Amino acid sequence: MTASPEIARAAYRDVPLYSTESISCDVDLSDNTNLWGAPPAAQQAIRELADGSFTRYPSAYALALKEALAAYAGVHQSWIVTGCGSDDVLASAIRALAEPGQSLAFCAPSFAMIPVFARINGVVPVSVPMTATWDIDPDALIATGARIIYVCSPNNPTGTTASRAALDRLIAGAPGVVILDEAYAEFAEDSRIDLAAASDRVLVVRTMSKAFGLAGLRIGYAVGTPAIVAEVEKSRGPYKVSMAAERAALAALAKDRTWVAARVADARASRDRLAESLRTLGLAPLPSQANFVLVPIPGAAAVARQMRERGVAARVFEGLPSIGDALRITAGPASMMERAIDALQGALACA
Ligand SMILES: *Cc1c(COP(=O)(O)O)cnc(C)c1O
Numbered sequence: 001m002t003a004s005p006e007i008a009r010a011a012y013r014d015v016p017l018y019s020t021e022s023i024s025c026d027v028d029l030s031d032n033t034n035l036w037g038a039p040p041a042a043q044q045a046i047r048e049l050a051d052g053s054f055t056r057y058p059s060a061y062a063l064a065l066k067e068a069l070a071a072y073a074g075v076h077q078s079w080i081v082t083g084c085g086s087d088d089v090l091a092s093a094i095r096a097l098a099e100p101g102q103s104l105a106f107c108a109p110s111f112a113m114i115p116v117f118a119r120i121n122g123v124v125p126v127s128v129p130m131t132a133t134w135d136i137d138p139d140a141l142i143a144t145g146a147r148i149i150y151v152c153s154p155n156n157p158t159g160t161t162a163s164r165a166a167l168d169r170l171i172a173g174a175p176g177v178v179i180l181d182e183a184y185a186e187f188a189e190d191s192r193i194d195l196a197a198a199s200d201r202v203l204v205v206r207t208m209s210k211a212f213g214l215a216g217l218r219i220g221y222a223v224g225t226p227a228i229v230a231e232v233e234k235s236r237g238p239y240k241v242s243m244a245a246e247r248a249a250l251a252a253l254a255k256d257r258t259w260v261a262a263r264v265a266d267a268r269a270s271r272d273r274l275a276e277s278l279r280t281l282g283l284a285p286l287p288s289q290a291n292f293v294l295v296p297i298p299g300a301a302a303v304a305r306q307m308r309e310r311g312v313a314a315r316v317f318e319g320l321p322s323i324g325d326a327l328r329i330t331a332g333p334a335s336m337m338e339r340a341i342d343a344l345q346g347a348l349a350c351a
Contacts, residue, residue, distance in 0.1 A: 011100075011122050018113070026311035027332075027339045032156070032184075032292050034213030035332030036263045039256035042214060042248040049244055058246055060238035065246045068253040069221050073193060073206075078226040081233045084240040086183060086207035086220025089232065091117040093203055093222065096235035097177045098123045098147040105146035107136045109320045111156045111181060123148070129321055134160035134286065138170035149174050152181040154188050157317055157328045159288025167192055171199055177228070180204045184290035186211035186264050187271070193223055200225040203232065210291060211264050212252055217245040267291040271331035277341045281348065286323075292330045297348075300325035306347030312340050 029035075062082045070077040083089035090113070094104060100122030106114055108127035115125035128140040134155075141149050149170065153162040171178055178195075182204055185191045196204045203224040209215035219241060222232060241249075252260070271288055278285045278295050285295040294317075297303050304316045304327060315328040329340060 009122075011119055015116060015119050018116075025308060025313040027336045027343075028313045029292075029330040029332060029336065029340055030313045030315040030328075031215070032210055032290070032328075032330045033215045034211065034263060034267075034291075035330060035336060036213070036266060038213045039252045039259050041251040041255035042212075042217075045247040045251035046244060049247060054243050056243075057239055058241060058243040061233060062241040062246050065219075065241060065249055066221075068250050072253055073223050075196070075223055079196065079223055079229060080221055081224075081229045081236065082219065082221045082241050083236050084220070084242075084245075085209060085215075085218040086181070086205050086222075087113060087117070088218075088236065088240055089205050089220045089222045090114070090179065090181065091121065092236035093179055093205070093232045094118055094123055094148060095121045096231040097203075097228075102147035102176075103144065104148040104150055105141050105144040106150040106152075107141065107155075109155075109157060109317070109323065110150070110152045111183075114150050114152075118148075127321075130158075130160075132322075134158060136162040136166050136170065138166045138173065141170055142173040142175065145175055147176040148179060149176070150179045150181065152183070153192070154184040154288065154290040156183065156290070157292075157294050157315070157320070157326070158286050158323075159184075159290040159292060159294055160286055161188060161190070161289050162192075164190070164192070167195065171195060171202060174201065177201045177203065183207045183210055186260070187268055187291045188289040196223040196225070200227055203228055208249055208252070211267075212249075212256075212260055213263070214245070214248060214252065217242070217248050219245050219249045264291075266333070267331050270334065270337055273334075274329060274331055274337055274340070277337070278344075281341070281345060292328050294323070294326050294328045296323050296326045298325055300327050303327065303344070303347045306350055307340075307343040310339075310343035310346055312343035314340070314344075 066077040066080040103124040118125040208219040
């Protein structure tokens with residue numbers, strides 16, 4: 001539905017809502033969350049919230065959580081800003097760092113919410129193609145002259161990573177700020193969180209929704225110099241991390257690190273087996289360093305419908321630049337992966 005010009009800002013007129021096709025399905029492999037469950041100490045912290053302390057506000061800027069995340073990331077707490085999911089951190093960063101009318105460049109395909117977060121902040125999204133080897137194209141990104149350049153590595157939905165050389169070149173030449181989204185860093189061989197210290201024009205964004213298994217609690221954060229972090233914090237505003245979320249996150253960071261590391265190892269092994277099974281079916285999944293695999297399949301929407309009838313949900317992408325139609329499948333426990341491969345095999349047989 002489109003609001004009349006008297007009600008809506010012009011920039012909002014064509015902004016879509018996130019598609020909320022709610023999936024109730026035996027095996028939901030559509031959102032890249034931790035399919036092994038929630039970390040045990042975080043679960044215990046949530047149970048203990050029954051003490052009723054939530055009649056009060058949480059801390060305005062989640063200082064205790066900043067300290068714990070700073071220790072995890074190897075920086076001082078003044079280098080951390082948190083938010084209601086990394087979605088909130090990304091949107092706040094765009095609002096803080098670009099004037100309305102300026103542009104944000106990204107390599108397509110990438111995180112589907114980025115052009116939306118740009119537009120709801122009056123910023124113009126500009127996409128440039130990835131290279132033939134699934135790397136970012138630093139020169140093409142720089143040539144846009146964009147105020148903000150967004151890079152996701154490992155990239156959603158491809159699972160591929162930006163090379164160190166391309167990232168270094170990008171940061172040396174970027175005309176404005178670089179946002180590096182590392183939502184899937186825990187699953188990758190390499191992180192570039194070091195770039196936050198290399199330049200005060202870099203913000204590295206992370207989340208507790210994926211490896212840490214806390215998506216429903218909405219906890220994201222970014223690492224950058226105190227100067228850039230302070231601007232994002234102003235834009236974000238107070239009280240964005242709920243008391244429940246902060247307590248669970250603190251417990252997970254203090255007591256569940258071994259559990260998380262074990263689940264990350266499980267996810268990586270599962271992802272590699274999944275890719276191998278897909279190749280056995282004659283498919284050509286992209287090389288992934290995340291907890292999911294993107295596999296090009298013409299007519300992916302019809303294939304996904306057939307999989308749904310067999311109780312398995314995967315995320316459909318149609319007409320991705322230089323990929324075409326594809327399914328993105330989250331890596332999970334072996335029993336789920338067997339269901340997924342059976343469902344895909346059945347779906348392909350009737351396509
Ligand atoms: C899942 C995801 C996020 C959002 O995570 P939240 O912290 O749950 O908001 C951000 N970026 C990318 C690339 C993602 O895939």
